[in-house]
Amino acid sequence: MNIFTNGRLLFALVLVCYSTFSWADLVTTIAKIKPSIVAVGSYHPTGSPRSVFSGTGFVVGDGSLVVTNYHVVPSDLNPAKREQLVIFVGRGSKPKVYDATVIASDRIHDLAVLKIKGVKLTPLRLGNDNAVQEGQSVAFTGYPIGAVLGLYAATHTGIISAITPIATPQISSTQLTPQMLKQLRKPYQVFQLDATAYPGNSGSPVYDTETGHVIGVINKVFIQGSREAAISNPSGISYAIPIRYAKALLQ
Template identity: 55%
Template sequence: MNDTTPRGAFQTVRRRLLLAACAVIVTATAPAPALADLVGVLPRVKPSIVAVGTFQRTRSPAFQFRGTGFVVGDGRLIVTNAHVLPDAVATDKMEALVIAVPGADESAMARPVVRIAADRERDLAVLRLEGGPALPALTLARDERVQEGQEIAFTGFPIGAVLGLTPVTHRGIISAVTPIGIPQGKARDLNPALVRRLANDVFRVYQLDATAYPGNSGSPMFDPRTGEVIGVLNMVFVKSTKENVLSDPSGISYAIPVEYVNRLLAGAR
């Protein structure tokens, strides 16, 4: 029996319908492009990005930018890099540690914060917002490590002191999950900080196929599909340990895994 018979024609139509149904199912279940996801996610991410610095009314400029931070938890906790924070604040000269909220009116732009926790070994710090309304918070991912090749995005203030406090977003991938303490070929290449890390606490960081800039330190690295934070950008601590090329940066960027943020927050509460 061939396809010119009524039965053959019916089977042909049936096959075509099954193929069309399969195509619809595949199309419906295929993941949406990350770029399209990022367009929808960014309006939820950007309100949680803040600039970290110090404020002193009598100097010019009154606000001195030091790095990026992002809001988590109840809207009063800010995560950033420990090296972003000053060693001391001149409170006797009315200097204060603050965050600047982009887009806020002038009276609410600089808001005081206090340091409540720090992990110097992983260059992380947590600040608490003093007074005023809470800010929109980002969601932290669970502690599972991300996969090499996974797409990421991060938002912060690259060269913020020059380009201004407009949140800027970059995209890339996780190019490697690599140890922060790398054994040196010669004894003279070792330094006390590296020796401590090699002996006590070697941990892995994310190497990114994306370019970050001074000012991006403390930026949240997030999943562009969901907006969940999976790491914290680092532009000084990791690069000085792994590359020692701060005077001639390589363009490689790094991030601290979110699991260390979760641990620090758990101990701070």
């Protein structure tokens, strides 16, 4: 057997091991994650449309709590018109709708915890983001383009490409926005991902592909605005807020 045959055999063995181990684990993990993914939005009994999608959330705790981004929570609801914060549960164009209330919020880290009324769902386990390393394989599941095509949660995979400050000083003071200045006063680190997230993904859980433990929360708008405001053509870089801040909020 020559060196080329040996090389092909080794490559085949590596490919088989990778296919039967990593992807099989991810398939199993996604199946466990999906029942805990919900859509966050509002319901207007007399509106057109009645249901409005805002972003993604995921179930934690005793099954009646949802973690999402603060900016995902509708801020202009009109009680007089019976407009209500809700979560959408299920798959397809006719999900179940449940009322929800905000019970805790953290504007600095753009996080919110919602309390669901009338149902308890399967919660996700929260991991330890102190152990997260650059190069680690992760996935996130949510609704990248909202409810346009119905609620079909999609999963994106990638790695932690960098652990980086939420905002960085700019070359010129004219490039600094009020949001960037605020973040520079109270800096904290976030996870930069090489997977593509879209606005509807905001609030999606970022999790370890093998264990399914949540290590972060996708944030498409808030962090990108802090880091990339000086870029004339915003990049496709995605970011996530470490789960430690959601844990603190839950307490």
